[in-house]
Amino acid sequence: MNALWLENNKISLRDIPLLRKPDEALIKIRKAGICSTDLELVKGYYPYTGVPGHEFVGEVMEAQDAAWIGRRVVGEINAVCGQCEQCLHGRSTHCENRTVLGIARRDGVFAEFTNLPVANLHPVPDSVPDEMAVFIEPLAAALEIQQQIQVRPTDRVLLIGAGRLGQLIAQTLALTGCDLRVVARHAHQQDLLKRRGIRVITEQQIQPWRWDIVVEATGSPSGFSLARQAIRPRGTLVLKSTYKGELSVNFSSMVVDEINLIGSRCGPFEPALRLLESRQVDPTVLVAHEFKLQDALKAFEHAAETGVLKVLIEP
Ligand SMILES: [Zn+2]
Numbered sequence: 116m117n118a119l120w121l122e123n124n125k126i127s128l129r130d131i132p133l134l135r136k137p138d139e140a141l142i143k144i145r146k147a148g149i150c151s152t153d154l155e156l157v158k159g160y161y162p163y164t165g166v167p168g169h170e171f172v173g174e175v176m177e178a179q180d181a182a183w184i185g186r187r188v189v190g191e192i193n194a195v196c197g198q199c200e201q202c203l204h205g206r207s208t209h210c211e212n213r214t215v216l217g218i219a220r221r222d223g224v225f226a227e228f229t230n231l232p233v234a235n236l237h238p239v240p241d242s243v244p245d246e247m248a249v250f251i252e253p254l255a256a257a258l259e260i261q262q263q264i265q266v267r268p269t270d271r272v273l274l275i276g277a278g279r280l281g282q283l284i285a286q287t288l289a290l291t292g293c294d295l296r297v298v299a300r301h302a303h304q305q306d307l308l309k310r311r312g313i314r315v316i317t318e319q320q321i322q323p324w325r326w327d328i329v330v331e332a333t334g335s336p337s338g339f340s341l342a343r344q345a346i347r348p349r350g351t352l353v354l355k356s357t358y359k360g361e362l363s364v365n366f367s368s369m370v371v372d373e374i375n376l377i378g379s380r381c382g383p384f385e386p387a388l389r390l391l392e393s394r395q396v397d398p399t400v401l402v403a404h405e406f407k408l409q410d411a412l413k414a415f416e417h418a419a420e421t422g423v424l425k426v427l428i429e430p
Pocket residue numbers: 150151152169170252253
């Protein structure tokens with residue numbers, strides 16, 4: 116099958132053997148999305164060799180349980196053992212033996228087909244088109260924030276970063292009724308937010324020590340220091356992006372101000388599907404361009420340009 120292959124910080128198109136794993140479903144990719152993690156994998160921030168890509172909607176071609184065959188599905192990206200300490204205590208996204216779709220020891224979705232355990236799959240309701248369903252993974256990641264902390268309607272919430280993930284975080288946080296402001300660098304990002312009635316704020320307008328909750332979604336040291344200045348004593352700082360290399364942080368001041376620090380990663384798929392079904396969020400506004408798999412190299416180039424939001428790939 117045709118696939119995008121990542122090796123030694125280089126992506127190329129290859130014809131690779133189609134894998135059939137007896138205990139997993141074979142899924143035909145309908146659409147896949149490029150996210151920042153994919154761009155970082157190519158830059159070599161994490162060691163990975165194989166097919167990249169983890170955001171997808173597809174159709175089950177083969178599965179042990181025939182009831183799945185022909186169904187349109189999305190899939191959770193962590194394939195877990197079900198037996199380790201983390202799995203047994205309900206923290207399966209932290210499975211000690213996990214493989215991660217297109218990220219760690221498991222070929223991903225920038226290909227004609229992929230494999231996943233049936234336990235990872237969620238059927239997509241007919242009313243949710245592929246253009247929406249392909250966003251399920253980052254949308255679930257956005258919802259993880261509300262899975263981890265309570266966002267009250269009276270909370271002043273500052274979101275720093277309005278890129279691919281930031282837009283989805285903004286749309287989901289807005290649903291809580293909190294007093295939300297978003298720092299968005301680019302005019303297009305600001306427009307998308309304003310169209311949904313979400314208020315944007317400039318860095319200069321941010322009052323220090325005033326915000327109950329600050330969500331950092333830039334993954335840059337400057338984003339973190341802005342978040343650190345904005346959070347009030349005993350406030351909650353949610354980190355939604357990984358950082359390249361190490362951050363230099365004054366942790367003593369975090370102790371003195373009694374800041375709650377929350378790392379936040381993968382989230383729940385079912386609520387994300389419900390939000391798509393009810394059209395309470397609309398991720399399709401993020402789509403910048405769609406490429407065929409044979410143009411995947413161009414797709415990656417386009418996705419890496421500043422201000423470009425979601426680039427989709429279709430086999
Ligand atoms: Zn992603």
